[in-house]
Amino acid sequence: MSEVRLRGFGWRHAGRRAWAVRDVDLRIGHGERVLLLGASGAGKSTLLAALAGLLAEDSGEQEGTVEIDGLDPRKARERVGIVFQDPETQLVMARAGDDVAFGLENRGVPAAEIWPRVTEALHRVGFPYPLDRSTAALSGGEQQRLALAGVLALRPGLLLLDEPTANLDPAGATLVRDAVRAAVDDDTTLILVEHRVTEALPLIDRVVVLEPGGGVRADGPPAEVFALHGTSLADAGVWVPGPPPAPRRAATGPGDLLLTADRLGLPPRLVGTDLRVRAGETLAVLGPNGVGKSTLALLLGGLLKPGTGRVSASPALGGEHARTAPHRWRAPVLAGRIGSVFQDPEHQFVRSTVFEELALGPRRLGQPEAAVRSVVDELLVRLRLDRLAAANPYTLSGGQARRLSVATALATAPRLLILDEPTFGQDRRTWIELVDLLAGLRDGGHGIVTVTHDADFVSVLADRTVRLGAEPTAPDGTGSAGVGSGWGHR
Numbered sequence: 001m002s003e004v005r006l007r008g009f010g011w012r013h014a015g016r017r018a019w020a021v022r023d024v025d026l027r028i029g030h031g032e033r034v035l036l037l038g039a040s041g042a043g044k045s046t047l048l049a050a051l052a053g054l055l056a057e058d059s060g061e062q063e064g065t066v067e068i069d070g071l072d073p074r075k076a077r078e079r080v081g082i083v084f085q086d087p088e089t090q091l092v093m094a095r096a097g098d099d100v101a102f103g104l105e106n107r108g109v110p111a112a113e114i115w116p117r118v119t120e121a122l123h124r125v126g127f128p129y130p131l132d133r134s135t136a137a138l139s140g141g142e143q144q145r146l147a148l149a150g151v152l153a154l155r156p157g158l159l160l161l162d163e164p165t166a167n168l169d170p171a172g173a174t175l176v177r178d179a180v181r182a183a184v185d186d187d188t189t190l191i192l193v194e195h196r197v198t199e200a201l202p203l204i205d206r207v208v209v210l211e212p213g214g215g216v217r218a219d220g221p222p223a224e225v226f227a228l229h230g231t232s233l234a235d236a237g238v239w240v241p242g243p244p245p246a247p248r249r250a251a252t253g254p255g256d257l258l259l260t261a262d263r264l265g266l267p268p269r270l271v272g273t274d275l276r277v278r279a280g281e282t283l284a285v286l287g288p289n290g291v292g293k294s295t296l297a298l299l300l301g302g303l304l305k306p307g308t309g310r311v312s313a314s315p316a317l318g319g320e321h322a323r324t325a326p327h328r329w330r331a332p333v334l335a336g337r338i339g340s341v342f343q344d345p346e347h348q349f350v351r352s353t354v355f356e357e358l359a360l361g362p363r364r365l366g367q368p369e370a371a372v373r374s375v376v377d378e379l380l381v382r383l384r385l386d387r388l389a390a391a392n393p394y395t396l397s398g399g400q401a402r403r404l405s406v407a408t409a410l411a412t413a414p415r416l417l418i419l420d421e422p423t424f425g426q427d428r429r430t431w432i433e434l435v436d437l438l439a440g441l442r443d444g445g446h447g448i449v450t451v452t453h454d455a456d457f458v459s460v461l462a463d464r465t466v467r468l469g470a471e472p473t474a475p476d477g478t479g480s481a482g483v484g485s486g487w488g489h490r
Contacts, residue, residue, distance in 0.1 A: 002079055002157030002189040004028040004051060008064030010214070011046055011055060013395055018387065020046040020397075022063065022214035028206075033190040035200055035222070038210035039237035040384070040399035040427040044193045045085055047210070048160045051191065052082040068158060078107060081156030083164050085193075085398035085425065087140070087147035088344065096122070096138075097131025100150045107154065121153035122146075124182060126175035128290070137269075140167045140343045140421075141289030141453075148176060158189045163398070165196060166424050167343070169288045169453050177203060195239045195426070209238060237429030244456060248435060250463050251443040255279035256316035258416050258447045259300060259326075263309030270295040272309050273468060277416065279316065282438065282448040284462035291468045293451040294343050294420050300449060301340035301418040302326030313337070317415050317447075336365055339409035343420040343451075345401040349393040354385055354404055357393050361412040379407045382433055399425030403434070410437060417441065419450040423457050435461055 010022035021043025028034055038044050049055055050066050053073035068076040084090050093099040100118045109117070118131070125145040138146065148164055161180065165173035173196070180203055184190045194200040207225040211217040217236075218229045226233075230240045256279045263272035270292030277283055277300070285293050298304040299311060305327050315322045317337055321329055326338060339361075342348050351357040358379060362372040380386040383403040388396065393404055402425045409417055417438075423431055439461060442448050452458060458465060 002187075003030045003069055004158065004189065004191070005067045005070075006047075006064065009047075009050070009066045010063035011043075011050060011060055013046075013060045014058075016060075016391065016395070019043075019063075019214065020060075021050075021210065024064075024210070024214075024216060026208065026216060026219075028189060028191065031186050031189055032206055033184060033204040034192065034206045034208055035197070035204040036191055036193050036208050036210065037197070037233070037238050038217075038427075039212050040403075040425065040430055041397055042210040042212040044210060045162055045397055048082060048162050048191065048193065051158065052080050052160055053077045054082075079157045080160065081151035081154050081158070082160040083144075083147050083151050083162060085162040085166070086344065086346075087143040090147050090150070091135045091143060094135060095131065096127065096129060096133040096135055096146055099135055099146060100153050103150055103154050117153045118149075121149040124152060124179040125149045126172060126179075139290045139294060141169060141172055144168060145172065145176060145289075148179065152179060152183050155183075157187065158191070159184060161190070161192045161194070163193055163195065163425065165194065165199070167289075167421055167453060170455075172289050173199070173453075197239050198241050201241075209233060234428055237427040239428050245432070245435075245460055247459065248439040248461050250281055252280055254281045254463070255445055257314045258317040259314070260312045261296075261300065261309065262312070264296070264299055264306055264311055265309055266292070266295050266299060266304060266307040270299070270468075275300070275466065277447050277449055279415065279445050279447045280442060281463040282442050282450065282461050284458045284465045285449060285451045285468070286453075286458070286465055287468040293468065296468070297340070297418050297420045297449070297451050299327075301338050302329055302334050303340060332364055335361060335412060335414070337414050338416045338418060339412060339414040341405050341409050341417075341419045341422055345405035346394060348405055348408065349401075352392055353390050354393055354396070355380070355389040357404060358407055358411050361408060365412055375411055379411060382437065383407050384430055384433075397425070399427065399430065402426065403430060406434060410441070413441065413446070415445075416447045417449070419448065419452075421452055421454075422450055423452065423454045431457075 006024045006026045009024045010019050012019045036044050051073055091099055093102055097118055100121055101114050104114045125148050127145050144167055165176050201222055207222045209218040218225045226240055234240050258279055259277040261273055261275035265272040287293050299306055311326055313322050313326055321333055349357055351360055358376040359372050362375055380389055406422050438448055
């Protein structure tokens, strides 16, 4: 059995004034398949953590009750499997096969059953490597598949998935959805958080929408919820099926050459790649998981030394430093010219509050304090982080952390921005705000390179796309690097 019951449930993280989630009354019957929606910060991930028994009593304040088959979730953990928003946080072993086997061994599964179940789970999620593949060598999307395999191998009665396809290429996302579809039978209850609503609909039979201020805003069959509440939900920032927004094409043609990559590579993570980046355009880097997109972003950003080839900055970008490769620039020089946003936002946080994190870059560039505060305050409001200015960056939700990481790069307005999955975890409203901010920078003469699997983002903002190993092309679907689009894919 795997019935879920919440009565007036609420949770406030230690040190926070605002409740992460509150006043939730909800019953999910055995075998139901639920899509959990809500604007960023509505408490979706917190609710999943509560159901998984992962909210320690000394880590916050709880209201009401939450039960799984009448038990406190902390006493029902063996009935539950969860895939976190950040899969890296749940990988514990050095080799892929051992990581999937870890949970089975902990639960005392007979030794003869463990490795057949490991192999089956890896096959179901389309994991492309042998059992001894190093987990440290996996891309973010590959980590996501491995984490899902570890959960599916346990055959839980309650399966909790927090954006399981967020960083996956289209083929990988299809494999994961197929694996979930095969894993969820009449004896499995599914609760799924997913922004790709249209693709998720075949997996679920019920939609529950959390209200950011507390409570449940809508609950019912998908067709009914979207017919009755679709417009108001979209206005509130919730992803719903619908038409795409109008493309945000550049106000002028490409400007100065900023950066050149000649046979740039880092074997075995990235083969030699040629690239040109110009001011006044958005270049989207596409390709399947594991092909080296994130490595390319780090190389272009001057954060890794090339293994092969070179990166050259033009005088328009490097000024007096143009004769030197970006990875040899001093930190203040690099930060003032190239801004980078990592795939994992937590990897770039160094201050104890959101405000101080945003102020760090402008202060390092020597900007007056009044100018620093003006820039920070504007970004806080536009990206809906103003109520979190005093919060520790490591306590933010996944979507909030992503917005903060992008905002830290925007705060210094460097001539070139390198962004790795900038729209991960965003609700509809903050997604649009990010697009507006980036379009404004591009039209102001800045260059933007984005690594992304977000087809809507590409269709709306990209002026040029490149698929690793293919020739650059326009984002209209022509050529080998063509990308499909559609607002309904959110």
